Amino acid sequence: MEKLNPFEIAQRQLDKCAKTLKLDPGVHAILRVPTRELHVSLPVHMDDGTTRVFQGFRIQYNDARGPTKGGIRFHPEETVDTVRALSAWMTWKCSLLDLPLGGAKGGIICNPREMSENELQRLSRAYINQVWQFIGPGKDIPAPDVYTTSQTMAWMMDEYSKIAGQTQFGVITGKPLNMGGSAGRGDATARGGLYTIREAAREHGIDLKEATVAIQGYGNAGYHAARLCRSLFNSRVVAVSDSKGGIFNGEGLDPEAIREHKTETGSVINMPNTKSVSNEEILELDVDVLIPAAMENVITEKNAPGVRARIVAELANGPSTPEADDILHKNHVHVIPDFLCNAGGVTVSYFEMVQNFYMYYWDEKEIHERLDKKMTDAFHSVLNTSKKHDINMREAAYVVAVKRVVDAMKLRGWI
């Protein structure tokens, strides 16, 4: 995979939008960089008796519209520029969904697959010990992201609550259900993405009952997307992959059986009754819907001409480069851009915060209905803007989101 800098990409995307919106250069300069960055060193006692120091970050990009919000990633290849890019995308995501929140992101450079449960718990608590002054229900509210789970959130909430001297459910979202979590948070990212796929399919006259789907990535978002493609649309998921490789069966795959196989063997590969496909091949399969649900920069100028899907639904953050975007647009591929497509996670996180403040919890049906409305409204505001200005869906999403942030900065008297 090419090593592209996600933050440079995020800045280039914003630069394009600044032109369309004719942004004042000073305002543009504010929006190009994060407001606040915290870099922390985290000493952790390992099970073998040694001490290791991990590097972590929390980056708050812009809080004009409200307290900042965004996940924490545990990843061996985490970089500060990836976290910067992700914090920018969180700002645009919360704005696009019209949530009263700004954007942030956190990350720790570590390999959770090589760490024990106890080591992960100590690392999670060490992180809160270093960042607690900068987060809080009215300041900055973290959540899960790549390789962090509801268990990670429970440890972090507990550590923060100990420091605060009282239970503080509102400091973090994506918590377990009986620990201040929200119904429907587990599959919210995938479910929200599927609502946007439904709207895109309607727009292009695609019958999802007859549609085939390929999914790159089989983590939380990828698995739930596969499951829901079947249960909500009755579509045929013909290929899925993870970091080790992919599998294909033209008759359709069984998402639950794949999940079991992955739990047992550590990967989707070598699943009985499937052919193997590579992570590159999966992007170029002849399917109706392609869902990149893993990492950044997987669709580039090299493989974009080979994408045959009619809809590319970006459940991952930053899966396409700007060059790829232009090619896909020219080839009439409908791209549902990341910070629209994967906004279901933060939207239900926001519902979780509301329920925490309220001390009253909604049932799953209510969450699904509210999520559907938020996602559908956001999709159509992007689609209408794209038609009005004759720009692609990503540029349109930027126009809607950035304009709201600029308006908030004006109202606050910052510009």
Ligand code: GLU
């Ligand atoms: N990490 C998720 C995202 O990238 C969710 C963030 C949140 O819930 O705050 O949108």
